[in-house]
Amino acid sequence: MTPEQLPKGQRDSAPISQLPPQESGTTLSPPDTQELGNLTAPPGSAPLPPRNKKRQEETPKSYYDVPMLQPPVWKWEIATYFFLGGLSAGAYMLARMASRFGGRRFRDVEQVGTLIAAAAFVPCAPLLVRDLGDWKRFHYMLRVFRPKSPMSVGSWTLTGYSAFVSLAALNEWRKSRNERNRAQEASRHKGTGGFFRQETCKAKISEGTPLDTVIDAALDGGGVPLALMLAGYTGVLLSTSATPLWARKKWLGALFSVSSVSTGVSAIELALQWKSPDAEAQPSHAPLKKLDAVVKIAEAVTLAGYLTEAGKLAAPITKGKYAPHLWGGAVGAGLVGSALLGALPVKNPKTRRALRIASAAAGLAGGLALRWAISQGGHVSGKDPQAARDSSKPAS
Amino acid sequence: MIEPIRKVMQLVRPEEIVAIERDEHGVKPAMGFFTDTTLCIGCKACEVACKQWNQLPSDGNNFTGNSYDNTSHLSETTWRHVAFVEQIDSSRQRESSRWLMMSDVCKHCVEAPCQEACPTGALIYNEFDNVYVQNDICNGCGYCITACPFGVLGRSEEDGHAHKCTLCYDRQKDGMTPACAKACPTASIQFGPIEELRERARQRVDDLHSRGETEAYLYGADATAEYGPLNAFFLLTDHPNAYNLPEAPKKATTGMTQRYGWSLLAGLALTVISALAFGTGGRK
Numbered sequence: 001m002t003p004e005q006l007p008k009g010q011r012d013s014a015p016i017s018q019l020p021p022q023e024s025g026t027t028l029s030p031p032d033t034q035e036l037g038n039l040t041a042p043p044g045s046a047p048l049p050p051r052n053k054k055r056q057e058e059t060p061k062s063y064y065d066v067p068m069l070q071p072p073v074w075k076w077e078i079a080t081y082f083f084l085g086g087l088s089a090g091a092y093m094l095a096r097m098a099s100r101f102g103g104r105r106f107r108d109v110e111q112v113g114t115l116i117a118a119a120a121f122v123p124c125a126p127l128l129v130r131d132l133g134d135w136k137r138f139h140y141m142l143r144v145f146r147p148k149s150p151m152s153v154g155s156w157t158l159t160g161y162s163a164f165v166s167l168a169a170l171n172e173w174r175k176s177r178n179e180r181n182r183a184q185e186a187s188r189h190k191g192t193g194g195f196f197r198q199e200t201c202k203a204k205i206s207e208g209t210p211l212d213t214v215i216d217a218a219l220d221g222g223g224v225p226l227a228l229m230l231a232g233y234t235g236v237l238l239s240t241s242a243t244p245l246w247a248r249k250k251w252l253g254a255l256f257s258v259s260s261v262s263t264g265v266s267a268i269e270l271a272l273q274w275k276s277p278d279a280e281a282q283p284s285h286a287p288l289k290k291l292d293a294v295v296k297i298a299e300a301v302t303l304a305g306y307l308t309e310a311g312k313l314a315a316p317i318t319k320g321k322y323a324p325h326l327w328g329g330a331v332g333a334g335l336v337g338s339a340l341l342g343a344l345p346v347k348n349p350k351t352r353r354a355l356r357i358a359s360a361a362a363g364l365a366g367g368l369a370l371r372w373a374i375s376q377g378g379h380v381s382g383k384d385p386q387a388a389r390d391s392s393k394p395a396s
Numbered sequence: 397m398i399e400p401i402r403k404v405m406q407l408v409r410p411e412e413i414v415a416i417e418r419d420e421h422g423v424k425p426a427m428g429f430f431t432d433t434t435l436c437i438g439c440k441a442c443e444v445a446c447k448q449w450n451q452l453p454s455d456g457n458n459f460t461g462n463s464y465d466n467t468s469h470l471s472e473t474t475w476r477h478v479a480f481v482e483q484i485d486s487s488r489q490r491e492s493s494r495w496l497m498m499s500d501v502c503k504h505c506v507e508a509p510c511q512e513a514c515p516t517g518a519l520i521y522n523e524f525d526n527v528y529v530q531n532d533i534c535n536g537c538g539y540c541i542t543a544c545p546f547g548v549l550g551r552s553e554e555d556g557h558a559h560k561c562t563l564c565y566d567r568q569k570d571g572m573t574p575a576c577a578k579a580c581p582t583a584s585i586q587f588g589p590i591e592e593l594r595e596r597a598r599q600r601v602d603d604l605h606s607r608g609e610t611e612a613y614l615y616g617a618d619a620t621a622e623y624g625p626l627n628a629f630f631l632l633t634d635h636p637n638a639y640n641l642p643e644a645p646k647k648a649t650t651g652m653t654q655r656y657g658w659s660l661l662a663g664l665a666l667t668v669i670s671a672l673a674f675g676t677g678g679r680k
Binding site: 063064066067068070093094100102106133137141149150154155229233236241242243246248250254255256261291294378382393 | 518659
């Protein structure tokens with residue numbers, strides 16, 4: 001009997017030491033009795049020589065390649081929410097900046113941006129509720145506030161933001177109605193010699209009442225910080241996990257923030273081009289074009305930063321199942337395609353408009369593909385035992 | 397002859413039910429598991445006892461072909477899982493071949509990422525310092541599942557809630573040993589006040605070292621640079637990855653504030669750029 005064949009419990013047992021001492025010269029004594037005697041050597045004596053060096057070198061350190069981690073349970077709802085929530089936040093921020101720093105010049109950006117922010121926000125909460133295991137308990141998210149949980153922070157951000165985006169939408173409706181009424185009033189007075197009256201009405205539109213000032217202050221001071229939170233917390237949420245593709249990636253939050261603004265710019269551009277054939281002649285065209293370029297560069301930089309940081313852990317999105325989403329969608333359509341379509345030198349204004357619409361649509365599609373690749377790629381990454389082993393190596 | 401036999405008996409069945417004594421402040425000690433894999437014989441009594449006591453459904457009649465392990469991993473319906481690690485050397489004598497068995501369980505981390513991740517407060521530390529999912533609170537968001545660096549938690553298809561080992565909270569409240577530890581025939585699973593278990597485990601490692609099992613070490617008994625101690629820790633004789641455990645588990649929240657910072661900074665920078673883009677030319 002070799003020591004390995006003995007049950008572990010008995011190895012520690014004392015009876016073996018009680019065996020009668022070997023008689024020298026006996027040919028009958030089994031050769032391995034001496035080995036057993038060695039086992040019960042008193043503590044402090046020389047330990048047995050290592051007998052398993054060979055095995056250690058031979059055995060790969062894995063457990064039948066069974067996944068070490070549980071993959072995320074989030075499905076398409078979450079990927080879609082990441083896109084729509086970001087789009088809403090980006091459009092909201094742009095609308096507020098256009099209103100605050102541009103005033104009436106960029107009224108179109110404010111109007112379209114606010115409507116996009118509200119429209120994109122509407123499906124967000126239902127999507128999140130749908131993804132829950134027990135949707136009837138969605139309001140349990142607001143039982144407590146837990147600053148260490150990005151999901152709790154996100155739930156409260158979303159709740160706060162919903163108040164501001166609703167206020168912005170209502171305010172937009174009120175403003176548009178007032179504008180229409182005043183324009184009508186002005187045109188009524190036009191033929192009756194009420195020149196003075198007409199000018200007063202026009203002035204009133206741009207002046208803004210005290211109520212406007214208060215609402216604008218709330219929408220800027222309260223809404224914009226919450227929008228920025230909403231744009232980026234989703235990336236921080238993913239990075240605060242053990243899934244190798246996301247775990248502790250510094251660039252993920254920044255990438256999601258930038259992508260939110262990028263999709264916001266694209267959506268506003270798309271809506272403006274769609275709405276009027278002469279969008280190019282509007283004052284809002286130049287700043288939007290500039291912003292689009294800046295945001296796309298920022299997106300390329302943050303994406304490159306994230307992919308570099310993740311290294312081989314990014315395999316599910318760089319060469320795996322979601323590579324088409326990343327290279328074809330986010331980079332191909334969203335960055336390169338969109339930039340090329342927008343920059344093509346075309347004389348015909350109709351074609352130019354069509355190209356601009358296509359460019360903005362490609363930007364939006366790229367944003368969706370990016371969120372899809374990163375959030376769904378987590379499923380592949382979570383099931384990959386090698387990635388989990390690499391991700392849990394000790395920091396050196 | 398009696399003395400050695402008594403020694404063996406003590407080793408196989410040490411005092412199972414440890415009288416829980418409160419300290420001078422009236423606080424109960426933290427309770428936990430010490431799983432000594434060198435004593436595990438792979439009988440799966442713990443798996444069965446756990447399923448029975450906690451009324452967990454079957455995992456299906458899977459055949460994995462991975463040694464005797466058809467359970468594969470911990471999940472929402474498997475709270476104890478016995479891993480069978482076959483290590484066969486290729487030499488003719490096969491003299492250094494061995495079979496490692498480990499009964500895996502929720503680690504009941506002292507700084508549990510799942511508990512931090514939970515947005516509803518369903519995951520708590522109970523009075524025994526064990527991580528516990530309150531199933532009447534959990535709404536099945538699934539965040540704890542991605543936060544756990546050991547892949548312990550799962551979401552049930554039946555009720556949509558997250559489930560994991562409760563360290564037999566119900567039994568402990570009645571002063572009973574958890575089902576798995578009670579069922580373990582070799583005292584591979586030991587239950588008790590965590591400080592006492594750590595002490596016992598260290599002695600066991602010293603003992604094994606002196607007997608020549610120099611590879612024995614404790615996994616999770618003490619905090620590492622990146623992770624707190626585990627209230628369910630292990631004695632292993634090979635690399636953690638061989639047992640499908642992470643070599644150096646990491647906390648999900650490490651660097652979270654910094655990541656929020658980068659995310660908000662990026663958003664803020666673009667806000668300023670937008671303000672400049674719309675603001676040039678003045679407000680009209």
